[in-house]
Amino acid sequence: MGKADFTVLEPEDLVAASAYNEYNILVTNELRAFPDEKQRYEMVVIVSKEVRNIWDVKGKRFCHPGLDTTDDWTNAFSTYFEEWVILKECNPDKTLLENRMNGLSNFFETACIAGPWTADTMYDSKLKSKYRNLCAACDNPVGCYTTDTYHGREGALLCLTDNAGDIAWVRLNDTLEHFKDERINKEDYKYLCPDGTTRPVKFDKPCVWITKPWPVIIARSEIAEKVEMMMRSSNMDKFSQLLENYHPTPVSTDTLETPEDFLIRFPRFMSANNRATCHPSRRVRWCVASNLEENKCRWLREASIVYGVEPAISCIQELTRAECFRMNLKTMVQVIPKKSNEFVRIAAVVKRDSWFKNLKDLKGAKACFTGYRDVGWNAFVATLKNISATDYCPDTEAVSKFFTESSIVGLSDSDGQMPYNLHALNKQANEIDKDLIAFDCMMSNVGDVAFVNLKSIEGKIDNLVQKRGNQARNTKYRTLCLNQIDLDEMCLLTWAPLGMVVTHENITDLRREEIYSMLLEMDKLFGSSFKGPTPVFSMYGIYDSNRSIIFPVRKSVISALKYQDSNIL
DSSP, X not given: OOOOSEEEEOHHHHHHHXXXXXXXXXXXXXXXXXXXXXXXXXXXXXXXTTOOSGGGOTTSEEEOOOSOOBTTBOHHHHTHHHHHHSOOOOOTTSOHHHHHHHHHHHHSSEEEOOSOSSSOHHHHHHHHHHOGGGTTTSSSTTTOOTTSTTOHHHHHHHHHHTTSOSEEXXXXXXXXXXXXXXXXXXXXXXXXXXXXXXXEGGGTOOOOSEEEOOOEEEEETTTHHHHHHHHHSGGGHHHHHTSSSSOOEEEEEEEEEOHHHHHTTOHHHHHHTSXXXXXXXXXXXEEEOSHHHHHHHHHHHHHHHHTTOSSOEEEEEOSSHHXXXXXXEXXXXXXXXXSGGGSEEEEEEEETTSSOOSGGGGTTOEEEESSTTSHHHHHHHHHHHHHOSSOOSSHHHHHHHHSSEEEEETOOGGGOOOOTTEEEEOTTOXXXXXXXXXXXXXXXXXXXXXXXXXXXXXXXXXXXXXXXXXXXXXXXXXXOOSSOOOTTOOOOSEXXXXXXXXXXXXOOHHHHHHHHHHXXXXXXXXXXXXXXXXXXXXSSSOXXXXXXXXXXXXXXXXXXXOOSOTTOO
């Protein structure tokens, strides 16, 4: 940490950063698309002339731009107006999202809220089938898609002025542009104000509900003044264009401000990120097993809150991963790589010229493992049941009696007392190097076989592969199968996704859906595919110079498991 001097943050990211007292940073500049506009946009409520005040809103028709999150449209903005006028529902028999949609459905006669309501497409369809009146005001009520005429910023205004709705939650600049159309009679519409009153649109005196700040440049406090001066220099125009996906003008703040002082200028923006919660809490307790994981989990929590992901998470730190698994957890979702060769592929690897023909031949040999009770260890122990008539228990005894010696990467005293012929190999190895250490253990004749992830060694030992017809034939090592077959056949003991999210085995279907939808929203905002600028926080990226913290570093997607077991998604 602390390698960079300055960066660009969206206002939501600035809120998240302000939660960390350890970051001594200052805001130096706003990156404005229009230098004279002090905010990115302002939200207003436009109503038909029949609406006299805020108490007339109930039972009317609502035009909403959509719930789908983009780089400048978050859940906090999407829900701001409705949370002002609709009492929050906390029915324990409904997810947080369904409570919201149920509240909207009961409050308004009809609405057009086109586009996805959740990243879970199956749940999205289920909710739209149940709350049909929330799509009834759309141009295509049956579809309720993003392609609907009344979806999006302009769509919500069209919904109002086409008389499909009575109320529209829209941006002020879009409103001013829309009402330039001479065919629209301004006298038919009014601004609805937060104090409950209305103002005629024709007077051009809008009342704003909430304001969106511009992205900002933040810098370490000891260098902030230099950064601010650099951004004001005349030769920085081209450089500033690299900071955002538009052509911004860096506008210096009146004084160098802390994130908290800068955000105070936008009080309703801050209040939008402090929404009411249900009691008892719906928070998801996330178990982590290191200080680094806990720090990343806190970042994920804060970033998710300000972007409106629900339910929120709380980070629970245990001493080891095993402590987390003692909570009766079961697999819920997988982190799936986009390329098939990036799956974890565990194999028993031997030298190509060794005499071993199959896994049974390994009896009495020497083994190299990447870790005690890791994927390779567990895969072999499971396979041992198929190649040995003896049912050894515990697993350490099984390995000890099958091999004459075993070298285990990272084995430590905390793993408990081990049989005499199980030895530690490189106690300080990190996760990335374990497969290579075990592979080198085999290649240097310390062991006869190594149980490794092929993906890890293939990427490092490319000089060992030569082309043979249409197949890649390795000149130095091969994999063993359960039974003797073609030596060039690639055999795996097991394969797995890059990671899994596991939950308590007794959670309800409702809770499972809530957590799954939450993970999908996180993946959409902070994953490897996203709309708009690259997010400051990355679920799968390097964190504090370390790879694969909580989530694997490779480009991945969250996918639900489709098992028959009712405790697994």
